[in-house]
Amino acid sequence: FWVVxxxxxxxxxxxxxxxxxxxQRYMTTKDEKETAKSIWLNGIISVPVSIIFFLLGTGLYVFYTSNxxxxxxxxxxxxxxxxxxxVSQMPVGFSGLLIAAIFAAAMSTLSSNINSVSAVITSDFYxxxxxxxxxxxxxxxARWAGIIVGLLGVGMALILATWNIASLWDQFNTFLGLLTSGLGALFFLGIFFPRVGATSAxxxxxxxxxxLVAVQGNTNISFLLYGFIGMVSSILVAYLVSFVLPNKKNIKGYTWKSITK
Structure with missing residues (x-):
């Protein structure tokens, strides 16, 4: 329970x-109040969705264990x-509807992520x-970035299909923790730790x-904790380094103290 x-x-x-x-989704709201509402609403909806998601796996386990x-x-x-x-247990028609829904959800996720990468490449680099x-x-x-990213995604999917992966969900969360935990740490360092500068971060x-790589390769800690371990480690190290290399730039208006005012 605590790990999850x-x-x-x-x-x-x-x-x-x-x-x-x-x-990019909640940046489309008209003000911070509406943004907060959208985040809270998503958080509330995520609770029953997560419960259904995990109950699905539990139900499948019980069904095939019993049959x-x-x-x-x-x-x-x-x-x-x-x-x-x-394919084997659901009635014809309903099974097709469910498969169509899965494809629709996958297309929605892929399109938003391809669009996000295109936006980042265009705005932050080009x-x-x-x-x-x-x-x-x-x-x-932006168009060429979307095409290239889409082709890379297809290529990566074909490569992953040849790997002996027990669960793509587990593998996804492992990659998520290894590759993105530091990004979350950078956000919290910038907002809540004004003494931490770019070098320390x-x-x-x-x-x-x-x-995190050492933990992943030498321990049996659940992959669900990789994000937490990586984020906390980065924050602690950056904060300690800031006592040697403190931030000397004017950051007035960018920290949580300024925002709350």
Whole structure:
């Protein structure tokens, strides 16, 4: 219970502070009050959704444990159980509707993430590096970025299909903790730790990644805690380093004290 709770909170904080595909959604609200409402509403809705999500796995486990003869796949992995149930146990029509819903949800997630990467490449890299740009050139860069990212995604999916992965969900959360925990740490350092400068934050980020890789390779700690471990490690290291390399820039108006006022 505590692993799921702590890991879930940490991963949610990381996602909602550093994931462009999430941030761009609540950045479309008209003011901070509406943004807060949208975040709270999502948090409330996520509770029953998460319960249903985990109950689905529990239900499948109980069903196939009680009815092992219905499992027709030889040496099934975790990801093959639900498709097997849809095809073999659900009535015709309803199973097709459910498969269509899964594809629709996947397309929605993929399109928003491809759009997010295109936006980041265009706004944070292209417009920063090149001074003479036009709307047409920016649109072309965004389109090509989307095409390239989409092709890379397809290629990565084909590669992952050849790996001996027990669960893509577990693998996704492992990657999420290893690759994004430091980004969440940077957000909290910038908002809540004014004495931490860019150098201290970067050192904390690197050391946090090293610590997390060591934990992942040498312990049996659940992958659900990777995000929490990486984020806390980066914050602690950066804060300690800030006593040697304090922030000397004027950050008035950018910390939580300024925002609350």
């Amino acid at each position: 709770l702590i890991g879930g909170i940490a991963n949610t904080l990381i996602t909602y502070t550093s994931d462009q595909s999430v941030v 092992p003869a219905n499992m027709t796949i030889i040496n099934p992995n975790i990801d093959s159980v639900f498709p097997q149930f849809i 417009k920063t590096i090149w001074s003479k740009i036009t709307l047409k050139s920016s649109m072309n860069v 970067f050192i904390g980020l690197v050391v946090g990644i090293v610590i």
